[in-house]
Amino acid sequence: MSTPLLETENLSIAFGGVKAVDGVSLKVQPRRIHSIIGPNGAGKTTLFNLISGLYQPSSGRVRLAGEDVTGLPPDALARRGLSRSFQNLQIFFRMSALDNVMVGRHRHEKTSLLSHVFALPSVRRENARSREMAMELLARVGLADVAEKEAGSLSYGALKRLEIARALATEPRILLLDEPAAGCNAIETEEIDRVIQSVAQSGIAVLLVEHDMRLVMRISDEIHVLERGRTLVAGTPAEVRDDSRVIAAYLGTFGSQEANRAEANRA
Amino acid sequence: MARLLSSRWAIVLGLGLVLAILPFLFPSNYYFRVAAIVNIFALAAVGLNLLMGYAGQVSLGHAGFMGLGAYSVAIGATHFGLHGLAAAGLGAVLSAVVAFLVGRPILRLKGHYLAVATLGFGLLIAMALTNEASWTGGPDGMGVPRLEVFGTRLRGPDTWYYISAVMLLIGVILALNLIESPTGRAMRAIHDSEIASRVAGIDVASYKLKIFVVSAVYASIAGSLLAFLNGHITPDGTAGFLRSVELVTMVVLGGMGSVIGAITGAAVLVILPQALTIFHDYEHLMLGLMIMASMILLPRGIIPSLLARMRGGKS
Amino acid sequence: MPELLQFAFSGLTVGAVYALVALGFTLIYNASDVVNFAQGEFVMLGGMATVFLHLAGVPLPLAAALAILITVGAGLALYAFAIDPARGSSAVTIIIITIGASIFLRGVAQVIFDKRFHALPHWFGSEPIRIGGAAILPQSLVVLFGAGLIVALIFLIIDRTLLGRAILATAANRLAARLVGIPVRKIVALSFALSAAIGAVAGILVTPITLTSYDVGTLLALKGFAAAMLGGMGSAVGAVVGGLLLGLAESFGAGLISSKYKDAIAFLIILGVLFVRPQGLFGKKNVERV
Numbered sequence: 001m002s003t004p005l006l007e008t009e010n011l012s013i014a015f016g017g018v019k020a021v022d023g024v025s026l027k028v029q030p031r032r033i034h035s036i037i038g039p040n041g042a043g044k045t046t047l048f049n050l051i052s053g054l055y056q057p058s059s060g061r062v063r064l065a066g067e068d069v070t071g072l073p074p075d076a077l078a079r080r081g082l083s084r085s086f087q088n089l090q091i092f093f094r095m096s097a098l099d100n101v102m103v104g105r106h107r108h109e110k111t112s113l114l115s116h117v118f119a120l121p122s123v124r125r126e127n128a129r130s131r132e133m134a135m136e137l138l139a140r141v142g143l144a145d146v147a148e149k150e151a152g153s154l155s156y157g158a159l160k161r162l163e164i165a166r167a168l169a170t171e172p173r174i175l176l177l178d179e180p181a182a183g184c185n186a187i188e189t190e191e192i193d194r195v196i197q198s199v200a201q202s203g204i205a206v207l208l209v210e211h212d213m214r215l216v217m218r219i220s221d222e223i224h225v226l227e228r229g230r231t232l233v234a235g236t237p238a239e240v241r242d243d244s245r246v247i248a249a250y251l252g253t254f255g256s257q258e259a260n261r262a263e264a265n266r267a
Numbered sequence: 268m269a270r271l272l273s274s275r276w277a278i279v280l281g282l283g284l285v286l287a288i289l290p291f292l293f294p295s296n297y298y299f300r301v302a303a304i305v306n307i308f309a310l311a312a313v314g315l316n317l318l319m320g321y322a323g324q325v326s327l328g329h330a331g332f333m334g335l336g337a338y339s340v341a342i343g344a345t346h347f348g349l350h351g352l353a354a355a356g357l358g359a360v361l362s363a364v365v366a367f368l369v370g371r372p373i374l375r376l377k378g379h380y381l382a383v384a385t386l387g388f389g390l391l392i393a394m395a396l397t398n399e400a401s402w403t404g405g406p407d408g409m410g411v412p413r414l415e416v417f418g419t420r421l422r423g424p425d426t427w428y429y430i431s432a433v434m435l436l437i438g439v440i441l442a443l444n445l446i447e448s449p450t451g452r453a454m455r456a457i458h459d460s461e462i463a464s465r466v467a468g469i470d471v472a473s474y475k476l477k478i479f480v481v482s483a484v485y486a487s488i489a490g491s492l493l494a495f496l497n498g499h500i501t502p503d504g505t506a507g508f509l510r511s512v513e514l515v516t517m518v519v520l521g522g523m524g525s526v527i528g529a530i531t532g533a534a535v536l537v538i539l540p541q542a543l544t545i546f547h548d549y550e551h552l553m554l555g556l557m558i559m560a561s562m563i564l565l566p567r568g569i570i571p572s573l574l575a576r577m578r579g580g581k582s
Numbered sequence: 583m584p585e586l587l588q589f590a591f592s593g594l595t596v597g598a599v600y601a602l603v604a605l606g607f608t609l610i611y612n613a614s615d616v617v618n619f620a621q622g623e624f625v626m627l628g629g630m631a632t633v634f635l636h637l638a639g640v641p642l643p644l645a646a647a648l649a650i651l652i653t654v655g656a657g658l659a660l661y662a663f664a665i666d667p668a669r670g671s672s673a674v675t676i677i678i679i680t681i682g683a684s685i686f687l688r689g690v691a692q693v694i695f696d697k698r699f700h701a702l703p704h705w706f707g708s709e710p711i712r713i714g715g716a717a718i719l720p721q722s723l724v725v726l727f728g729a730g731l732i733v734a735l736i737f738l739i740i741d742r743t744l745l746g747r748a749i750l751a752t753a754a755n756r757l758a759a760r761l762v763g764i765p766v767r768k769i770v771a772l773s774f775a776l777s778a779a780i781g782a783v784a785g786i787l788v789t790p791i792t793l794t795s796y797d798v799g800t801l802l803a804l805k806g807f808a809a810a811m812l813g814g815m816g817s818a819v820g821a822v823v824g825g826l827l828l829g830l831a832e833s834f835g836a837g838l839i840s841s842k843y844k845d846a847i848a849f850l851i852i853l854g855v856l857f858v859r860p861q862g863l864f865g866k867k868n869v870e871r872v
Binding site for chain 1: 441444445447448449450451452453455456458459460462463464465466467468469470471477481
């Protein structure tokens with residue numbers, strides 16, 4: 001197999017002696033959807049923060065298309081083609097939906113500060129191009145009609161999709177999505193499902209954290225189960241579904257609706 | 268109306284009209300002088316507003332850059348025989364370089380740490396201007412030779428009113444250009460969420476620094492204009508702590524993130540003390556009261572509050 | 583050698599005042615997260631009010647007591663009319679409000695008092711005491727002793743009384759403190775009163791040596807802030823140590839290098855601390871969470 005687009009090797013971080021992520025190794029290939037599941041507090045979001053450069057790992061490496069990017073800040077990673085969404089939304093609330101997505105075009109905008117100050121024609125062309133691409137992305141996630149609205153006035157489900165559109169605007173090679181369907185109704189979840197699949201088909205690698213097991217089982221190529229910061233099981237949805245340790249972990253630790261959903265999916 | 272007030276060309280056109288009409292209403296040179304001072308502080312406030320209102324960074328030492336601009340003109344002409352315009356240009360470059368060097372470490376700070384660090388920086392400049400008396404004339408200040416362009420000496424307040432009005436207009440146009448550009452989007456993004464900005468690929472530190480430099484250049488040019496207008500400058504009058512506080516108050520009072528707001532804030536803060544000169548001894552008292560009252564009663568600032576009311580009235 | 587001893591003594595004297603200003607800062611900061619730039623004006627008010635009451639014929643001890651009361655009144659008014667109404671505003675807004683208050687108090691002092699420098703009589707005469715070749719003013723000892731007493735008193739209050747527990751609880755977590763029935767706003771108001779009193783005492787103690795005028799506050803506030811940051815924002819021990827260290831640094835800097843930029847030392851220290859060890863000497867490091 002070719003070099004994976006994203007590879008973590010024994011990635012670990014400790015907060016005050018507690019290992020939140022402990023020796024996680026995973027590989028994500030282009031065009032593949034790789035999901036991370038696990039009970040609350042298993043370290044899923046922490047793992048995302050490590051991969052996207054918001055946290056510095058205590059040990060281990062992160063490689064992006066073979067390049068060691070361990071410890072690089074998020075903006076440097078973004079410029080190398082890694083983008084993400086957030087579980088608890090990081091939206092530019094006082095900007096319009098369109099401007100939110102246009103910010104995602106940032107790494108492709110090459111005009112200089114001086115040309116901005118003097119509003120040179122090149123800036124106008126670039127603005128127009130960014131706007132056009134942002135509009136396309138908004139249409140793709142079903143938000144075209146609220147493009148000019150202030151982001152702060154949009155519904156939760158719309159903001160979730162807005163974040164995905166902004167992440168896509170960076171034209172990432174790998175997209176990290178942290179619970180994109182959380183708090184969304186069935187229709188919105190379906191829409192997000194469709195978007196994720198089309199993203200993967202366009203050649204982007206997707207790393208997904210999601211609690212909606214039906215969604216995960218349906219769209220994932222590979223699933224990575226975390227428990228207390230460690231890898232419990234990794235494999236195809238079918239393998240993970242039938243693994244007794246996963247069932248034990250899910251039923252044993254919290255027996256929640258997720259486990260029930262996983263059960264339902266088995267049947 | 269609300270839409271009009273926030274559209275770019277409407278702002279420029281409206282401001283240009285006001286600046287052109289005002290002279291017909293001025294009964295005396297005194298009015299030209301006060302209006303010129305308003306223009307000059309408005310220019311500095313428009314620059315500071317880019318930093319505070321758009322990039323979300325406070326600077327309590329911005330008068331330091333006004334001081335650099337003012338003293339560049341005075342020292343350049345007096346000690347080096349430079350032409351005033353060249354000296355003003357050099358002052359702007361000097362301010363940009365100083366802002367670049369100081370901004371890199373300072374802008375890593377947040378909240379009150381940033382406030383105190385910038386405040387300390389401004390005081391250091393004022394202190395240097397006061398202490399290096401052989402260059403600056405010390406606390407009593409120094410004279411500024413009149414600017415001469417094409418053999419004409421620029422002196423009367425009316426002349427400087429027109430010059431400062433044109434400079435303000437240019438400053439506003441360039442600021443609006445910047446706000447509408449990718450840099451402007453990046454600044455607003457940083458203001459709303461630094462984390463999301465970084466994940467979107469924005470080098471947050473580098474943008475804060477760029478805007479700090481731009482706003483320093485605005486302040487420096489305003490300082491040079493003030494020196495030309497007044498013909499005499501002092502460390503406290505250009506670079507002092509109170510000046511820095513006034514600049515910040517102009518931006519916040521007018522409304523952070525509003526170019527028209529910055530100009531309005533400058534007008535209020537320059538004109539009101541003039542109107543209250545009878546209370547000369549009460550100057551500090553009034554200034555302090557004004558600052559507190561505006562922060563408490565109009566935390567969003569005059570122009571945004573006004574816009575919100577208009578929008579509210581419409582719907 | 584005698585010179586160094588001399589620098590050390592004058593450094594400690596000034597440092598004791600910075601320590602008191604920093605302690606006042608810390609009390610308010612802990613109770614409310616407010617960085618109070620009007621802290622220096624408390625010192626000014628304490629000194630100036632004593633001077634003018636004394637000039638009006640009030641005996642010095644009574645004048646000092648009244649000056650403390652007046653300053654406490656100013657502190658409470660600052661909280662009630664400027665800080666409390668702006669609850670929930672951004673850090674920058676609150677800073678600007680306290681700067682406004684500082685300018686306002688300065689303006690009031692300039693109107694009620696005047697714009698000249700004033701001194702108070704030394705408590706035990708101005709004949710220097712000679713120790714190891716250095717000359718020490720008896721008033722310096724008064725400042726050091728008085729500051730020590732106040733610091734001890736504050737620590738005792740915080741450590742030993744129910745009030746102190748309430749202050750600590752408020753500092754640790756305002757919401758939780760409110761939930762367990764601590765009257766948080768009263769505690770914050772009290773912290774303003776207490777820090778005003780500390781500032782006033784500092785002003786009264788040091789005015790015989792350094793003189794006072796309506797505009798000494800700004801620089802004092804900044805130096806107090808520098809001291810608090812050096813010690814670590816929020817740490818009372820840090821505030822005291824930071825104040826003394828800053829005083830010593832200024833005194834030795836002025837003595838050994840140049841007195842021209844003595845006031846710059848505080849800012850260099852602020853900048854140095856911010857870049858090398860932002861949490862200060864005694865502060866705890868925060869972990870930024872996403």
